[in-house]
Amino acid sequence: MQVSKLKKFCCLVVVAAGVGMVDHALAAELPVALETGTELKEMPVLDGESWQSMSPDAKIAFIWGVGHVVTVEEAVVQRHPELKRQDFVAKLGEGLRGVPMSSIIDRIDSYYRQNPGDRDLPVLRVMWSQIVKPRLKSGIADIPFEGEGTAP
Secondary structure (H helix, E strand, C coil): CHHHHHHHHHHHHHHHHHHHHCCCCCCCHHHHHHHHCCCCCCCCCCEHHHHHHCCHHHHHHHHHHHHHHHHHHHHHHHHCHHHCCCCHHHHHHHHHCCCCHHHHHHHHHHHHHHCHHHCCCEHHHHHHHHHHHHHCCCCHHHCCCCCCCCCC
């Protein structure tokens, strides 16, 4: 039970960071929902199309939010070692450790510029495949990588 509450909290942290600074591209559905009184069914996934139109500050806010999720989970695991797992967030932390935010943003920008047909891919998938995965010895749950295309 505690793990699912932690993951919900971590998601809230990412959402809060994004909502605080994200521009109209990421929140395009919100005004429509407010005007019509309809409820958003889910949080939109940030893809390359939206990423390309975001301001530099919004991109930093997104990356910062991802970093906060990793930091919160690491702090919880320090206090409760029995919760330690080699899950997605742990591997994200391992693969991003020491990589400056500006470098992460540059690599994501570069990927979408060089692969315009992939702008429908989620930013976290690009971050995983282009930055995180190449720095890991094994994947989620310490499962060895079995070829290209392994995604979170």
